[in-house]
Amino acid sequence: MSKTILVVDDSASVRQMVSLTLAQAGYRTIEACDGADALSKAGANRLDAVITDLNMPNMDGLTFIKRYRASPASAGVPIVFLSTESDGGIKAEAKAAGATGWMVKPFRPEQLLSVVRKVAGE
């Protein structure tokens, strides 16, 4: 059974690019446009990994990670956050919130796949 990955980003183009890349590699993806949307979708689906942006309207990525980690369903689910270099020390903060890994924007599709394989397997 293919693995299900929740893709959270307020930018439709980034979501689309991530989803497309993952779908071509055989993953199933669910898209969410902000933290609040992601939280409700995470509650309704069995996930194998989450890829989330940090800087989003309504609920930012950090809050989403904290809230999601507070639910038992998140146990063992890797969370990869996307950051840009100017986010600086936010990495430590995100890890403290419960993130598993990260990826620096911009990234190429191969980089995305290697990170996803690293945390979620094939």
Place this chain on the structure above:
Amino acid sequence: MSGIDPIETFRQEAQELLETLEQTLLDLEQRPDDKDLVARAFRALHTLKGSGAMFGFTAVAEFLHDFETAFDRVRKGEAEASKPLVSAALKAQDHVADLVAGGDDPARGQEILANLRAAVSGAAPSGATPCQSAASTPAGAPASETRGWTVRFALPADALVLGTNPLLLLDELRGLAPAKVRAAMAAVPSLEAIEPSASYITWEVTLDGPVALEAIEDVFLFIRDDMDLAIEPLSPVVPETEEKAPAPETAASESAPTPAAKKPEKQTAANERAATSLRVSAERLDELMDRVGELVIAQARLNELAAQSREPALGAVAEEIARLTASLRDTTMSTRMVPIGSLFGRFRRLVHDLSRDLSKPIDFVTVGEETELDKTVIEQLADPLVHLIRNSVDHGVEPAERRCASGKSPTGTIRLSASYRGAEVAIAVTDDGAGLDAVRLRAKAEEQGLIAPSTPMADSDIYPMIFQPGFSTAKEVTSLSGRGVGMDVVKRTIDGLRGSIDIDTQLGRGTTVTLRLPLTLAIIDGLLVRVGDERYTIPLAAVEECVELSATGGVETRGRNFMNIRDALVPFLRLRELFSVPGEPEPFQKVVVVASGSTRVGLVVDQIIGNNQTVIKQLSRLHSGVKTFSGATILGDGTVALILDVMHLVGFGQSLEERRRQDRMGRAA
């Protein structure tokens, strides 16, 4: 996977983000202390930078990076969102739009950035790191190779819960070289003390093969800061490779000087709470509308057949299909409706720039942004509204000194409002400026030979003169208006949209120009009538009532036909005469009373057939000069009925009567 082009999506998204940015900057100019606005502008910049870089728009990303760096000072409260800053930021935003569209002018970009940095009070951190540092590889760490490594690691206790899977790590190590894995269980507590989700095992992996140290460290990239990790070469090699070389991503993300800043969680703009929506290309919607139009015609034919067949079952189906078609039509039409706010937004920038260029302080107020109109109508409205607003700024609102002299506030106000009026939408541009001067307009119109000097004319008939091509009362031509082109564009476009224009003005107090537009262009409800052997459709929105023309009901006064409807005299036109239908009129003539502008006019027809839904088909270009018909429609039986353009028809009828009256007077004399 075909059909979606992420780059196209990016372009659309970039445009939306730029619009948000522009609106936010303009708001910021009004409320420079609003932290939410600053945060919103910052986020738009940030998102755009992120996705720009992803899709290969490096120039966009680099420019935005510097833009963002400058703007960051405002976010941190080190600089104020002053007017010069907003102006510089708006220029920068324009430049980004150019870059996204494919233009590139680095010199201009640098100049804009320099202005922007100057605007955030000089000492902006220059030499900002370019965006692409992520690609750089860590220097000084030669790819050291040995014949193998021993890797010993233990995961932090909560690693499993937080999504790190040791099996995947082991798999990854195995992928690097043939590996032997041993698990050291010493730390595993007794069964009752065990925490099932914790990790107690220390792994020892022997990699038997030449592997770069960085490759091993990369495996533990995400957790190496929190874990015990020892990597030892199997045989002694160059000792400095033991030094931890930072992994590429780590290096990149820590090189930026910006300290972590918490993004605000609360977002005010309700419209950003994007409802679940879907992007559909406009052509597909047009296509859908076409199909629905054809369905409506087919359904009308079915109705007719069902009525003839007297088969009750068929009648029931036909009725059901009629109902479904009507609701499908409404739904389809609603998908094409766009809130007019998207259009209004552009004008804020226009007014901002105009007011600066002309040094006339102006408040721009918009009302009714949520009013929805057909997409095609909105697109075509942009130009006329630009002309109207420019005209208001340039000719309407007086310079501040003159305003003060006449006791007005020095700041002018221009109000752009939209509201529903029945099946129409009224869009009004109001200014509190000088108003139109009927005497001056008249003099100008006479000078230009548009009206004869002696013709008596009411003021309300003079105002529309400003829509005549080439008409301008401006004493001198400014860069904005006064050339006499523009206002006639307004008239032409609105006519083309089957709308109307009203002018309401008071000398010294201001002017309101109201555009009335039909909600949609594709389908209308019509009243089908017969004149002679031909059938015509009258837009139902224009119809007020239907009455019978009694044999003696018509009164003729000075060549004009009037009839008495509930003690009001209503002029009427005989369509038989107008369309030169041969033969005697039928004994019982009917009158359809229509509203044309602010007057009521009766149209005399032979028979009123009934309501029908009418899909408007444009007349061929050959007939584009024919104003009395706005189009044609295909009826259920396949014949064609022309759609009457009530306003033009009434105008045509009146001019015809006028000519006849003058003929008669000529004969009498």
